[in-house]
Amino acid sequence: MRSTVWDVMTTDVAAVNHNASFHTVAELLIDKGVSGLPVLDDDNHVVGVVSEADLLAKEEFKERYYGDDYRPPLRARIRHTAGSEGSGLRKSLGQTAGELMSTPAHVTDADAPVVTAARLMDRYGIKRLPVTDPDGHLIGIVTRRDLIKVFLRPDHNIEQDVREAIRTDLHTIDVTVADGIVTLTGTLAEHSQAITAIRLAENIDGVVAIRATLGWKHDDIADLPVWGGA
Incomplete structure (x- = not known):
């Protein structure tokens, strides 16, 4: 079994229009207990994501430019050095979700494998992906926590899937699973x-x-020719 984003995503998504005020965004983040929100245009297409970090840029830059003793945290200093200071300053002056959000929006579709969503999050260093339909409309959201759900599958389900995957050799392989660890003998x-x-x-x-302790009667790998360059 290969889980898809549809299997783990949340469909009850809190989102904001790009014209939503700073106060509205902050209030929704707190009320919903989430750290980020998809931002939608007037046609309900996802155009960005606004997070707690985007809102905190306002306070960070206030202190950075007006506080005598303030020294930004290491992560912020690295970000500024890497050339994103203009983006941070823009967000610090933002008053609406559209001005505060991170864009372009990195999204996924419901049929995408969970591993693809995980790779996207890792590639862009993000914690969540809005899920869109073929027209770009928001239908859900998937977070890092959602992706971890695949590791909570019952052992007997994993064992069944392993047996089906290697069914051609099942008569010679014993499969056991404990806490997600598969043993093949x-x-x-x-x-x-x-x-x-x-x-x-x-x-x-x-x-x-x-954990595999598999033997074989014939080492066909050793029989393969070794190709060398001239």
Whole structure:
């Protein structure tokens, strides 16, 4: 089984129009207990995300330019040095969600694999992804916490999926799962079959680690020709 964003996303999404006031954004963040909100244009397309950090830029820059003893935190100093000072200053002067938000919006679709969403978050250093339909309209949101849900799958479900994935060799492989850790034991005809079985098991959602003690009767990997350059 390969989980998709649809399986883990939240559909009851708090969002704001790009014209929403600073106060409205702050109030909604607090009331909903979230750290970020999708920002929508007048046609309900996602145009950005506004977060607690975006709002705090206002206080940070007040102190940075008007406070005698203030020294920004290391992360802020790195950000300024990296060339994003203009963006931070713009946000510090912002009065609406559209002026405060981070843009462009990084989004995903509901059919995307969970691993794809995780890679997007890692690539852009973000904590959440708005989920949009083919027309760009907001239908949900997925967070880092949502992605962790795949590791809470029951062991028996993981075991069933592993057995189905390696079913061609099931008669020679014993599969057990405990706390998401899959143990594979047995003897196969070929070395390559053992490698394939491990890779198939690794790709099952919820697998934390693989412990394999697989043997083989014939090492077809060793029989492969070695190609060298001239």
